[in-house]
Amino acid sequence: MKRIGKQTICFDNPPTILETASIVGPKEADGPMAEYFDQTLSDEFWGEKTWEKAESKIIKETVNRVITKSGIPANKIDYCFAGDLLNQCISSSFGLRELNIPLFGIFGACSTFVEGMCLGSVFVEGGGANYVLCATSSHFCSAEKQFRFPLELGNQRPPTSQWTVTGSGAVILAKSGEGPYITNITPGAIVDLGIKDGNNMGAAMAPAAFNTLMAHFQDTGRKPSYYDAIITGDLGHIGKDILIDMAESKGYNIRANYNDCGVLIFDKNKQDTHAGGSGCACIGTVFSGYFFKMLKEKRYRRILLMATGALMNSTSSQQGETIPGIAHAISIEI
Amino acid sequence: MEPIETPKEYQKYVDKKSPNSPILKNCFNAFWVGGLICSIGQLITYYCKFRGADQQTAGTIVSIVLIGVSAFLTGLNIFNKIGKFAGAGSLVPITGFANSIVSPAMEYKSEGYVMGVGGKMFTVAGPVLVFGISTSIIVGLIALIFI
Amino acid sequence: MEFWQSIDWMGVLKCFLVGGLICVIGQILIDKTKLTSARILVIFVTAGVILGALGLYEPLVKFAGAGATVPLTGFGYNLAKGAIEAVKEIGLLGAFTGGVKAAAGGIAAAVFFGYLASLVSKPKIKKQ
Numbered sequence: 001m002k003r004i005g006k007q008t009i010c011f012d013n014p015p016t017i018l019e020t021a022s023i024v025g026p027k028e029a030d031g032p033m034a035e036y037f038d039q040t041l042s043d044e045f046w047g048e049k050t051w052e053k054a055e056s057k058i059i060k061e062t063v064n065r066v067i068t069k070s071g072i073p074a075n076k077i078d079y080c081f082a083g084d085l086l087n088q089c090i091s092s093s094f095g096l097r098e099l100n101i102p103l104f105g106i107f108g109a110c111s112t113f114v115e116g117m118c119l120g121s122v123f124v125e126g127g128g129a130n131y132v133l134c135a136t137s138s139h140f141c142s143a144e145k146q147f148r149f150p151l152e153l154g155n156q157r158p159p160t161s162q163w164t165v166t167g168s169g170a171v172i173l174a175k176s177g178e179g180p181y182i183t184n185i186t187p188g189a190i191v192d193l194g195i196k197d198g199n200n201m202g203a204a205m206a207p208a209a210f211n212t213l214m215a216h217f218q219d220t221g222r223k224p225s226y227y228d229a230i231i232t233g234d235l236g237h238i239g240k241d242i243l244i245d246m247a248e249s250k251g252y253n254i255r256a257n258y259n260d261c262g263v264l265i266f267d268k269n270k271q272d273t274h275a276g277g278s279g280c281a282c283i284g285t286v287f288s289g290y291f292f293k294m295l296k297e298k299r300y301r302r303i304l305l306m307a308t309g310a311l312m313n314s315t316s317s318q319q320g321e322t323i324p325g326i327a328h329a330i331s332i333e334i
Numbered sequence: 335m336e337p338i339e340t341p342k343e344y345q346k347y348v349d350k351k352s353p354n355s356p357i358l359k360n361c362f363n364a365f366w367v368g369g370l371i372c373s374i375g376q377l378i379t380y381y382c383k384f385r386g387a388d389q390q391t392a393g394t395i396v397s398i399v400l401i402g403v404s405a406f407l408t409g410l411n412i413f414n415k416i417g418k419f420a421g422a423g424s425l426v427p428i429t430g431f432a433n434s435i436v437s438p439a440m441e442y443k444s445e446g447y448v449m450g451v452g453g454k455m456f457t458v459a460g461p462v463l464v465f466g467i468s469t470s471i472i473v474g475l476i477a478l479i480f481i
Numbered sequence: 482m483e484f485w486q487s488i489d490w491m492g493v494l495k496c497f498l499v500g501g502l503i504c505v506i507g508q509i510l511i512d513k514t515k516l517t518s519a520r521i522l523v524i525f526v527t528a529g530v531i532l533g534a535l536g537l538y539e540p541l542v543k544f545a546g547a548g549a550t551v552p553l554t555g556f557g558y559n560l561a562k563g564a565i566e567a568v569k570e571i572g573l574l575g576a577f578t579g580g581v582k583a584a585a586g587g588i589a590a591a592v593f594f595g596y597l598a599s600l601v602s603k604p605k606i607k608k609q
Contacts, residue, residue, distance in 0.1 A: 149517075150440065150441035151605065153434060154417015156355075156417070159352070195344070355512040357513070365501035365502070368501045368505070369501030372496050372548040372552065373547070376546050376547035380484075384483075397590065398587065409602035421511055422510070427552050428587060432594065439595045439598070440602060440603065440604045451599045461523045462522045466557055469557070470557075470563070473531075473561045473580075478573060478576060
């Protein structure tokens, strides 16, 4: 593994994404991506008493499923990287407490999924692990409760607001395998262009995505056309437009091959999700469900997967702070 | 588009890029739902007076009935649908005050009946009482000077 | 039957129009300022107290009845009116007891029904 450019790491023996799994909630099950997920739930409690417990169960079952699907016994998995949106990452900690795999709890807001894959692939390539598990989750109800208002409050969601995806995505990275391979990682820096509106997350995170995207192209010398698809996590409809504009202002045209998981997971008109999906599970489930299969079937051969996160909490918003954004990118090739 | 350098430029650009709320449609819905809720209140007032109640008593009964009905509708998971449609139409009448007390109470039931329901009940509506009551005390104190 | 004949439908119409318009002001605030609903409620109740104290809300109540008293501005008006009247009757203490006394029915009902509703029901996701 070696550093190229300012912030990209290029792998000499790229780790393989061995297997993925995804479980989603009822609203996602009504969306256009429904057929690609491993399991869809019919209610958001899934037999649990609280949403927090339900979210823990979702990540637990997703991890169990990816382990079963991969055929690798749990005790052969060396490390686990997991995180979520709830305070102190309780969904992943509580969901994975019986897993008995050394765990790194990570927080990158909605960028956690790719953050975990960045760290995991460095562990694998560096010889520290043969198998690494990365997982993340989010839940509409628990996120609304923590970040916004009670569900039963009769308020209107502004057209810029996004809908937190209920679900979980998990992947297993392996030292050797048949691909798809993680060839490069470009971890991103925090970018804050002063957006304060918690109902416009796409606009808050787009500058960070732009910053990481530019860094990736400069470091690797690649052009947008190198990739079959450039995929961001949860910029939504507004953030997606902003990223296209910003890239164009620097002379990169990403119109043809760029899309966003928040745009893909819901049908904006039918499902009334306003600016699209968001949450850790947005990119987690769409990558695990859809893009991994597309890569396996070689319909896509090179994708740039970039998860975006808004690094705020309800206290910082109440104190009038702006919303810092972050984005981490990985190239996946087969 | 020109490259964006400063937060100010970006905010301006984002404002242009973000869709506005459908304000005409929202106002229309708020108008007729809000008007309807008030009219129901008016009919209850007439009924109380018909049964011999004075203005003050009738007003209190109207508040209690509307609050009771909103609490009931919130509990049945219906109020948030009305609120989504009517916006300020159901928020600004006393129904919105009731909903803002019941909804966190339901939400935090999972944290127990004392600190969950009891403690979180006023997370949204608490400020209304704090500001309303405090201002009324100031008004009373000022009135004291003029009497 | 007698009750329905006793209704002043003109009064209901005035109530509908005024109540509706007060809500429209709230809607414009929501859509134009990005204020949260909690802040809108605070603005309305405080505005009601101040307008009530200045005697500006009273005519509206006379004109529109429940159209002016049912919105939260009416709740504020009630608090102010109660405080002022109590001050007139019992002096200083009235400033503290008058407002809440006038609004006691509403506050107590909200607490009681709120607790009751939370006991018997569970929050559900907005399907849309």
